[in-house]
Amino acid sequence: MNDFEIYKKMDDDVQAIYRSRLLTEILLSLNESSRKLSQMREITGSTSQAIIPKLRKLEADHLIETKEHEYYLTQTGKIVASRLADSFATVGTINKFKHFWSGHYLEGIPCYLLKEIGCLYESEVLNDKGTKILNVYNNQLKMIKEAGHIHGVSSVVTEGYAESIFERVKEGIPVELIIPLHIADELKQSSYLEKIDALKDYENFKLMAIDEDIKAGLIVTDKRLSLSLYKKDGVEYDITTGLFSLDPKGIEWGERLFGYCKGQAEFAKMQI
Structure with missing residues (x-):
């Protein structure tokens, strides 16, 4: 049975949750923690008379249970509520940043992480516009300067990045960087080679090469995330737009x- 056939078979059960604001809000609120009836009234803005029949339905479906006047999700309820939350976060993230996703090449991100894109809801997209020239670049340099550790994936290398990383490594900050082989070959023939050689003896620095083109730029620190992508054609790397997040999920x-x-x-x- 394929997904469409399952949907047709379970249409009434699925729609019963998605059509009902109260059922959805109850499941989402209990996905965060157990609740008393008074708390659910406050969260949903509904009366006890409206909420109680919904609670009885969820109990009959074995999705929730009560203990000492508090409502909890059952184990199966946790599965349903978490997937419900994921679906809203996913759609919300896609809609919130629709121009970012639709204008960039996503094939460089593995499918299992694209399915978890809802983790990026509490993010912001920064652009280089008007007087904000190098806005994305400067925010990334700020990230590096404030980081307690740095994990990076780079499709391009600039003097500013190289100098910032060089200084942080010397300060003892753990740094791991991944670059594609064509960038690795360029580094071996460029002025950056001297800096790379100087960092080889630092145990807190690791530079790795991957034998395929990386269609993303990534900086992850203990405090922040920066994600940059190639433009839609998958040929040109977009240095003027980046998604940033301070959220632990992101x-x-x-x-x-x-x-x-x-x-x-x-x-x-391949390690340099």
Whole structure:
């Protein structure tokens, strides 16, 4: 049975939740923590007379249970509520940053992380516009300066980035960077080579190369996430637009993306 057939078969059950504001709000509120009836009245703005029948339905469906006048999600309720929350976060993130997603190449991000894109809802997109020239670049340099650790994936290298990383490594900040092989080859023939050689003896610095083009620019620190992408054609890297997040969920998502790239780099067994 495919997804469409399952939907047709379960249409009434699915729509019962999505059509009902109260059912949805109850499940989402209980997904955060247990609640008393008075708390649910405050959260939903509804009366006890309106809420109680919905609670009885959710109890009959074995999605919630009561203990000492508090309502809790059952184990199956936790599954339904968490997926419900994920669906709203996913759609919300796509709509909130629709121009960012639609104008950029997403194929460089693995599918399992795209499915978790809702983690980036509490983010902002910065652009270089008008008098805000190098707005994205300067915010990224600020991130590096304030970081307690740095994990980066880079499709381009600039003198500013190189100098900032160089200084942070010398200060003892743990830094791990991943670059594609064509950038690695450029570094070996450029003025950056002297800085790379100077950092080789630092145990807190690791530079890795991956044997494929990276269609994203990523900086993840203990405090912030920066994500830049190639333009829609997948050819030109967009240095004028970036998604930034201070939210722990967004930072964790960025760390998972870095971990994916790091796994690919280690598999390639290419280290400078």
